[in-house]
Amino acid sequence: MRLKDKVAMVTGGGRGIGETTCIRFAEEGAKVVVVDMNGEDIKSVVGKIKSFGGEATGMQVDVTDRVQVEKMVAETVKKYSKLDILVNNAGITADTKLVKMTEEQWDKVINVNLKGVFNCGQAAARVMSEQGYGVILNASSIVGIYGNFGQTNYAATKWGVIGMAKTWAKELGSKGIRVNAVAPGFIMTPMTEKMPEKVLDMMKEKSPLKTLGYPEDIANAYVYLASDEAKFITGAVLSVDGGVVL
Ligand code: NAP
DSSP: OTTTTOEEEEETTTSHHHHHHHHHHHHTTOEEEEEESOHHHHHHHHHHHHHTTOEEEEEEOOTTOHHHHHHHHHHHHHHHSOOOEEEEOOOOOOOBOGGGOOHHHHHHHHIIIIIHHHHHHHHHHHHHHHHTOEEEEEEOOHHHHHOOTTBHHHHHHHHHHHHHHHHHHHHHGGGTEEEEEEEEOSBOSTTGGGSOHHHHHHHHHHSTTOOOBOHHHHHHHHHHHHSGGGTTOOSOEEEESTTTTO
């Protein structure tokens, strides 16, 4: 087991990539804190983990709320005595072309995808610095690296979380904390189900592998980066995109 006895927190763990990451982490022996806003989804993921004998606890938290985030980290440390791994996975979209984007659409996406990552990263880093060990993984996207039509707000945040990962890698390395970002391509989750079939078909065709990605493809990358197998990797951006950008 590659994450045996590690305590791992996954934001947006209720569905999609986050759900699969929680399950893969538990399969690898981690005690998992499933963080989401949707209580039913949390219950379902915790139930799935417990059904195969894994350890998980759910926390209903809005990552944009600093008070809730502080409490979430404090409760984790109270329950499990430490926090080894944070996956900053919670993220949203509100797409439209630049000329049509409203201030609300901009603020909403910035708030979850950037402020949420800052809030959770800061709270976790304080605990990890004290314990002298930790791994923080930020969910970026190929959209953050290459941009995408109709995603000004989302692209800004996904480039932003790479900047945070590199900055934190520099600030926290001496405390035994590694920080990396993962940049998924198009992955079949409830987020991408909103995209037109035409766009998904185009993405599939563009990949040299002729396939879209699945949540386990990203979850497996998180498992690797969270594990001690990646002990010399920090400040990196791992693209997991089926080569769609080539
Ligand atoms: P998803 O299916 O939409 O799931 C996102 C999860 O985040 C949901 O469970 C959602 O909870 C939760 N969430 C949203 N706002 C939150 C908040 N303020 N506080 C706590 N939880 C919150 O998304 P996904 O496709 O799995 O994507 C996961 C991450 O990977 C995102 O950061 C996304 O940007 C990134 N990514 C995805 C793709 C892709 O193709 N799917 C590609 C590149 C990057 P609710 O159910 O309550 O809304």
